[in-house]
Amino acid sequence: MALTIWRGFRSVLGEAWLVAVAGLLFAMVANQLAPHGLSLTRNYFPTGGITNQMEVxxxxxxxxxxxxxxxxxxxSISQPLAxxxxxxxxxxxxxxxxxxxxxxxxxxxxxxxxxxxxxxxxxxxxxxxxxxxxxxxxxxxxxxxxxxxxxxxxxxxxxxxxxxxxxxxxxxxxxxxxxxxxxxxxxxxxxxxxxxxxxxxxxxxxxxxxxxxxxxxxxxx
Amino acid sequence: MARWVLGVAYVCMGVAKALHPVDFLKLVRQYDLFHHAAVLNAIAAWLPWFEIACGLFLIAGIAVRGAALVSLGLLIPFTAAVLHRALALKAALAIPFCMVKFDCGCGTGEEFICRKLVENGGLIALSLWLLARRSRPGRG
Structure with missing residues (x-):
């Protein structure tokens, strides 16, 4: 019984691993090909955050x-909480x-x-x-x-x-x-x-x- | 049926975000959980497509229990983050919890928090259901 549960658990973990890896690869390629895909290296918020209260x-x-x-x-109340x-x-x-x-x-x-x-x-x-x-x-x-x-x-x-x-x-x-x-x-x-x-x-x-x-x-x- | 509902939900939510990645990036940033630009960018760039992939696995009936486990791995931390933010908004605005409304970055626009939590609860229940049942390709 315990062995069966363990095998089932391993099987699910293996499937999850497959889905996660395939999903990640798909995501990386899709973002690269998408016309509005994001750059991973660019800092889209060059101000460093609106909580920065440096020299004003x-x-x-x-x-x-x-x-x-x-x-x-x-x-709206959906404004950032920062x-x-x-x-x-x-x-x-x-x-x-x-x-x-x-x-x-x-x-x-x-x-x-x-x-x-x-x-x-x-x-x-x-x-x-x-x-x-x-x-x-x-x-x-x-x-x-x-x-x-x-x-x-x-x-x-x-x-x-x-x-x-x-x-x-x-x-x-x-x-x-x-x-x-x-x-x-x-x-x-x-x-x-x-x-x-x-x-x-x-x-x-x-x-x-x-x-x-x-x-x-x-x-x- | 369960995997179809969950799969279509993931594809719809993923597509809504993937079409407007900058808007999603701003929403991710509002959670104030990650501060490094590369981490924020990676989440905003990849998560929508990852959700779409997850949805496609479910719809296709491939690795359904694995996809359901991944779904739980996405939904549980995300629901916790949404709840955390809603509680902070409730405290900041001094309004009843269920009156808190914001765009959680789920791809569905602004929603009242109680409704969002019910929706996420439903998706978690569907994921658990798919995870618990024996995998039989072609059946929902």
Whole structure:
């Protein structure tokens, strides 16, 4: 009886081993062949995590400025637990900026001459659904795809405002870090922590479709 | 029948994740269990395809008990991780446990935790059932 159970157990273990090895091989090959397969060696989160609270050179909001997103409701409770709920990411070595300043820059004539540029660090689907008018798409998870179009613009600009969804989203910090790594001076890069969530809630204009599509709608507060 | 249900569930969940590996990578990172980039990348890159392979074994009726054991090896730690995160969210947000809702990275989007736990309990029960029965190819 015990021998039978032992044989059965060994048989199951052997099958499990077969499934595990075959499954792993299949997974490795499939990821390699998949068009959106992940690189195993790349650090997709160059900021080292949004809990990093190293040097923060924040441009503090003026007295009349709205508080940063810390007082806004989160987009959902599915936000990362790495930071306390409702917290604003504290990016390492990045300059933060806030809504009043961002709105002022958006209305500045230098934006029309590309001396002030906005960089959207979300994915393409979110970008097409609505972005800051004229913003450049730069998904930090596919930098090689976007560098050719974005680099001339950010190199020529005096002020670069990078944003993502807002809340605990730190893709804007990743994008800013990548831009600095390829030689864009950090002094002119500003991370807008409030992101699209705050921009839209303030009733600011959104452009849908590709860059400069001209399809503008107002954000819904 | 059991292996079909479990197999199809694995294939569907795996495909949903494999189609959007970056989104899955972000979700894996949110668990805050692994911090090394290579480990995070390997989990996010391989786990969806591994689940698909596991599902295909079950659907094909090959090494069903082995696949069921592997399934348990995936489901039990994962359910524990989901539960751990849900408890942390409950404490952080001060809301009833069953009101906790988040995207656990299961390939099914945001779900209420109680529903997720019931689903995982069902999948664990199916895996145990397949593991306990004698292997008879061609039968569920």
């Amino acid at each position: 050179r924040a441009i503090l909001p003026a007295a009349t400025n709205r508080a940063p997103l810390a007082i806004m409701a989160p987009r 930071v306390p709920a409702l917290a604003t990411p504290k990016p390492a070595g990045q300059q933060m900026t806030f809504s009043n300043q961002v709105i002022a820059w958006f209305g500045d004539a230098r934006r029309l001459t590309q001396h002030i540029v906005f960089v959207d660090a979300r994915n393409e689907a979110d970008y097409l659904a609505g972005h800051v008018p004229g913003a450049w798409l730069f998904n930090p998870y596919e930098p090689e795809k976007y560098f050719p179009s974005v680099m001339p613009a950010v190199q020529a600009a005096e002020i670069i405002v990078v944003y993502c969804h807002g809340g605990n989203c730190d893709d804007s910090v990743s994008a800013a870090t990548l831009l600095k790594e390829v030689g864009v001076p950090g002094e002119k890069i500003y991370v807008y922590g409030g992101g699209m969530g705050e921009w839209e809630s303030l009733g600011q204009p959104l452009e849908t479709g590709p860059q400069n599509s001209g399809q503008i709608r107002k954000g819904a507060p």
